[in-house]
Amino acid sequence: MIQILHNPRCSKSxxxxxxxNEKGLEVEEIRYLDQPLSANEIRNILKKLNIKPLDWVRKNEELFKTQFKGKQLNDDEWIDILANNPKLIERPVVINGNKAVIGRPLEKILDII
Known part of the structure; x- marks a missing residue:
């Protein structure tokens, strides 16, 4: 089953x-803003994305700009920040087994479905 880290308020998501859905795929929505991901879940998804935690941060988000921009933090610190501030997680993320992509642009999804 395909999973999507989904924010229903986001047009891209x-x-x-x-x-x-139009492809006829069975999709599990993970509403990560309603039920934030744990640090371990974030680590697992980062492995599937094959990116560093900082690369998953929404850098245009006001919270990032006011509290975290320019700080030199290690991966574990960024993972904790994402776990405690899920609105900083770039979305949408589509997960298929051991692979995941950030669905921007949408065509990137074709690489894993």
């Missing part, structure tokens, strides 16, 4: 979910 909604368009990716619609795309997956």
């Amino acid at each position: 909604r368009s990716v979910l619609k795309f997956l």
Whole structure:
């Protein structure tokens, strides 16, 4: 089953979910803002994405700009920040087994479905 880290208020997230549904795929929505991911879940997804925690941070988010921009933090510190501030997680993320992509642009999803 395909999973999507989904924010229903985000137009990009909604368009990716619609795309997956139109492909006839069974999709599990993970509403990470309602039920934040644990640090271990974040580590697991980062491995599937094959990126560093800082590369998963929404850098245009006001919270990032006011509290974290320019700070020299290690990966574990960024993982804790993402676990405690899920709105900083770049979305949408589509997970298929051991692979995951950030669905921006939407066509990146084709690499894992």
